[in-house]
Amino acid sequence: MNLIELDIGEEAVVKKLTASSDLKRRLISFGVMKGAHVKVLAVAPAKSTIEIEAGKMKLALRKEEAKTVEVERV
Amino acid sequence: MNTPKACPVTAKHITVALVGQPNVGKSMLINSISNAHLHVGNFSGVTVEKTEVLFDYEDYHFTVVDLPGTYAFTDYTIEERVTHDFLCNQEYDVIINVVDSTNLEKNFQLTSELLTMGKKVVIALNMSDEAKKEGIEIDAKYMSELLGVPCIKTSAATKEGIETLLKTVIQTYDQERKEPKLVFSEAVEEEIENILKFLKNHHCELEYSKRDLAINLLKGNETVYNMIRKKPIWIELQPVVLEAKRHIELHHDTDDIKEAFAEEYASFIRGILAETVKINAPKREKTLTEKIDDILIHPVFGIPIFLFFMWALFQLTFTLGAVPMDYIDSFFGWMGDVVGNTIQNDDIRSLVVDGLIGGVGAVVLFTPNIIILFIGITLLETTGYMSRVAFLLDGIFHKFGLHGQSFIPLVTGFGCSIPAYMSARILKNDRDRLLTLFIIGFMSCGARLPVYVLFAGAFFPEEMSGTVLFIIYISGALLGLLAAKVLKLTAFKGIDEPFVMEMPKYRLPSFKLVWHNVYTQTWMYLKKAGTFIAGATVLIWFLSNYPHDSKIEEFYNAKIEQASTQEAKHKLQNELGEALLADSYLGRVGKFTEPLVEPLGLDWKMNVALQAGLAAKEVVVSTLGVLYSLGDEVDEATSSLKDRIKEQIPLPSAIAFIVVIMIYLPCLAASVVFTKEAGHIKYFFYLLVFTSVAAYVMAFMAYRVSLVVLGG
Numbered sequence: 077m078n079l080i081e082l083d084i085g086e087e088a089v090v091k092k093l094t095a096s097s098d099l100k101r102r103l104i105s106f107g108v109m110k111g112a113h114v115k116v117l118a119v120a121p122a123k124s125t126i127e128i129e130a131g132k133m134k135l136a137l138r139k140e141e142a143k144t145v146e147v148e149r150v
Numbered sequence: 151m152n153t154p155k156a157c158p159v160t161a162k163h164i165t166v167a168l169v170g171q172p173n174v175g176k177s178m179l180i181n182s183i184s185n186a187h188l189h190v191g192n193f194s195g196v197t198v199e200k201t202e203v204l205f206d207y208e209d210y211h212f213t214v215v216d217l218p219g220t221y222a223f224t225d226y227t228i229e230e231r232v233t234h235d236f237l238c239n240q241e242y243d244v245i246i247n248v249v250d251s252t253n254l255e256k257n258f259q260l261t262s263e264l265l266t267m268g269k270k271v272v273i274a275l276n277m278s279d280e281a282k283k284e285g286i287e288i289d290a291k292y293m294s295e296l297l298g299v300p301c302i303k304t305s306a307a308t309k310e311g312i313e314t315l316l317k318t319v320i321q322t323y324d325q326e327r328k329e330p331k332l333v334f335s336e337a338v339e340e341e342i343e344n345i346l347k348f349l350k351n352h353h354c355e356l357e358y359s360k361r362d363l364a365i366n367l368l369k370g371n372e373t374v375y376n377m378i379r380k381k382p383i384w385i386e387l388q389p390v391v392l393e394a395k396r397h398i399e400l401h402h403d404t405d406d407i408k409e410a411f412a413e414e415y416a417s418f419i420r421g422i423l424a425e426t427v428k429i430n431a432p433k434r435e436k437t438l439t440e441k442i443d444d445i446l447i448h449p450v451f452g453i454p455i456f457l458f459f460m461w462a463l464f465q466l467t468f469t470l471g472a473v474p475m476d477y478i479d480s481f482f483g484w485m486g487d488v489v490g491n492t493i494q495n496d497d498i499r500s501l502v503v504d505g506l507i508g509g510v511g512a513v514v515l516f517t518p519n520i521i522i523l524f525i526g527i528t529l530l531e532t533t534g535y536m537s538r539v540a541f542l543l544d545g546i547f548h549k550f551g552l553h554g555q556s557f558i559p560l561v562t563g564f565g566c567s568i569p570a571y572m573s574a575r576i577l578k579n580d581r582d583r584l585l586t587l588f589i590i591g592f593m594s595c596g597a598r599l600p601v602y603v604l605f606a607g608a609f610f611p612e613e614m615s616g617t618v619l620f621i622i623y624i625s626g627a628l629l630g631l632l633a634a635k636v637l638k639l640t641a642f643k644g645i646d647e648p649f650v651m652e653m654p655k656y657r658l659p660s661f662k663l664v665w666h667n668v669y670t671q672t673w674m675y676l677k678k679a680g681t682f683i684a685g686a687t688v689l690i691w692f693l694s695n696y697p698h699d700s701k702i703e704e705f706y707n708a709k710i711e712q713a714s715t716q717e718a719k720h721k722l723q724n725e726l727g728e729a730l731l732a733d734s735y736l737g738r739v740g741k742f743t744e745p746l747v748e749p750l751g752l753d754w755k756m757n758v759a760l761q762a763g764l765a766a767k768e769v770v771v772s773t774l775g776v777l778y779s780l781g782d783e784v785d786e787a788t789s790s791l792k793d794r795i796k797e798q799i800p801l802p803s804a805i806a807f808i809v810v811i812m813i814y815l816p817c818l819a820a821s822v823v824f825t826k827e828a829g830h831i832k833y834f835f836y837l838l839v840f841t842s843v844a845a846y847v848m849a850f851m852a853y854r855v856s857l858v859v860l861g862g
């Protein structure tokens with residue numbers, strides 16, 4: 077499953093990043109990397125954009141980007 | 151330590167590069183060290199250009215270079231490229247790596263990369279005041295030992311640790327560089343060891359230490375590659391490096407060496423932090439930021455709340471701004487009278503009173519409105535709400551082909567287009583950036599506010615004016631969205647770029663910070679009024695007073711002599727003024743191009759004001775001030791510009807006028823910056839054509855519709 081499938085408040089562990097290398101590096105520098113804990117904090121109308129927490133960092137990403145983060149619920 | 155001085159050659163000179171992730175307080179740190187006023191805001195990407203600040207401390211001359219924040223050592227966006235270029239190609243002595251003490255795990259990723267650059271590094275553990283509040287305890291001394299790099303706790307907000315930081319920089323500068331202690335997993339260390347052995351055997355000497363060299367080769371650092379590729383040793387070294395890389399990738403189960411290194415860094419950082427950081431936070435509750443966010447970025451109420459804030463801001467701009475305006479107005483009126491009485495010559499008196507004092511006064515009059523608007527924008531920037539709104543609007547923006555982060559330059563555009571054009575650099579993709587550049591002009595800048603306030607006040611009752619202002623701004627923004635969609639479908643076709651953005655925590659800005667931001671911008675407005683606008687106004691005055699055809703004057707004067715009633719005299723006098731004005735250079739230009747604007751319902755005076763507005767939007771008001779006071783010489787003291795506009799301009803024409811102001815080219819200075827940021831002069835011509843056509847079409851429609859609706 078990927079990030080966008082999580083609901084508000086759900087937590088997960090990142091399994092794999094399938095984004096292109098530019099975006100992947102950016103996500104990694106935000107702390108979204110293999111093994112990282114993430115939690116969905118908020119969603120914008122129509123779930124077009126979501127806010128997640130990775131470590132201590134809060135991060136907004138769009139649906140398309142969230143789909144490139146494969147996760148597993150914990 | 152406070153006065154920036156020019157640096158004599160004899161003294162010791164330290165150049166410091168300030169490097170760190172975005173929004174960690176780099177700019178604020180410089181402000182608290184020196185008395186610089188760098189722009190500070192609570193979102194990523196405030197600083198988009200390098201800025202040098204000079205000051206003296208002890209016997210040293212410091213040049214501190216504030217760089218745009220960068221998440222990692224990549225060229226993701228233009229501003230990050232600025233930082234990267236500076237670090238790789240410029241001369242500097244020490245890097246101060248500023249980190250956010252409350253989120254070291256993320257910040258140290260960049261730090262790890264900086265440590266292998268072969269430079270002297272000092273780490274500033276900034277925001278230590280916040281860390282303390284959050285119960286984060288850092289053993290800076292032990293951390294320095296483990297990293298092999300001095301770590302100093304600082305707070306740009308409370309100025310704690312600033313002196314120690316400077317002293318440490320001096321110490322580090324005076325000493326030889328010490329190798330930082332960056333330790334990798336056994337697998338990677340083994341590969342590094344292999345390469346080291348190879349380098350030793352082949353006596354390869356480069357300006358990097360051998361270990362840094364080995365690490366950078368493995369990471370695929372371009373600068374290092376470019377350096378070593380030209381050496382003969384490369385032929386033998388290459389297979390060794392390739393083999394090592396393969397092993398590391400295998401070990402990390404990835405095909406991206408950067409990802410492998412990111413994981414290496416992460417585990418190294420975890421190790422360091424486990425030993426040096428203690429968190430005494432109470433069991434996890436919702437933080438304040440999360441509680442506020444529950445309301446402000448609520449999926450249903452979020453956007454209405456934002457719109458309400460905007461509306462409230464314009465309401466305040468109008469009502470609160472109106473209070474001191476009366477005083478300012480009567481002050482300039484009084485000054486005009488006093489100064490006018492001392493001048494004998496009619497022409498000079500008119501130049502000073504109508505031209506200079508009237509024109510500049512008309513612009514200065516709106517300072518209170520401008521201040522309130524700037525306070526609003528500053529609060530948006532410094533509290534952290536900005537990123538929330540970008541988050542809320544991304545969905546809508548996306549539909550119109552814009553990037554959510556475009557919101558940041560667009561909001562900046564409500565203040566002034568120039569910094570807005572520059573802050574578009576935070577957009578990674580050139581197409582997104584250009585698109586944003588093109589529609590920034592649709593966000594009415596502060597200089598246009600006076601025109602709106604003037605017209606809203608002239609045509610609407612006071613309690614509605616704030617709402618009218620709000621509607622003007624919102625419709626400008628909506629037109630901008632529409633324009634974006636048109637451009638996206640035609641000129642800037644292409645794939646959508648990723649949207650990933652850090653959400654900063656909410657911070658209550660200090661009074662000083664808000665004051666600094668507002669003061670700097672207001673002062674700029676006033677300075678412009680006193681210089682550029684004053685000059686332009688005098689020019690407008692000349693163009694509207696000469697040539698002074700005495701025949702017209704004689705003709706009317708004769709008629710006035712003959713007039714029987716006072717009223718008729720009065721009327722003739724006004725006619726004389728009008729006739730002279732229409733015959734002036736400006737009048738001729740205005741009349742000549744009048745057919746062009748006639749379909750929009752504009753008379754030649756408004757036409758001229760619009761043309762003058764191409765230089766700067768403040769000139770629109772001052773030109774109207776000059777033109778409408780000249781034509782109405784007689785009861786000058788009794789009526790304000792507002793009343794005169796109400797008398798002489800029909801509402802549909804006023805609406806068309808406002809629509810043109812909303813859409814057409816911002817100003818000369820902004821056009822220059824636009825061209826620079828867009829990268830080619832051709833974009834300026836596109837912008838010119840695009841905005842002119844859009845302004846004309848929209849104004850025409852607005853005029854016709856309001857004619858029908860208002861039954862004019």
Ligand SMILES: Nc1nc2c(ncn2[C@@H]2O[C@H](COP(=O)(O)OP(=O)(O)OP(=O)(O)O)[C@@H](O)[C@H]2O)c(=O)[nH]1
Nearest residue numbers: 173174175176177178191195196197219305306307
């Ligand atoms: N409490 C606290 N807040 C700080 C401190 N330093 C900076 N801030 C706040 O952090 C935010 C970011 O500060 P800036 O100086 O703009 O950050 P920057 O690193 O220059 O950011 P970019 O230019 O975007 O890279 C602002 O809201 C500051 O008020 C600090 O030491 N303590």
Ligand SMILES: [Mg+2]
Nearest residue numbers: 176177196197
């Ligand atoms: Mg900055």
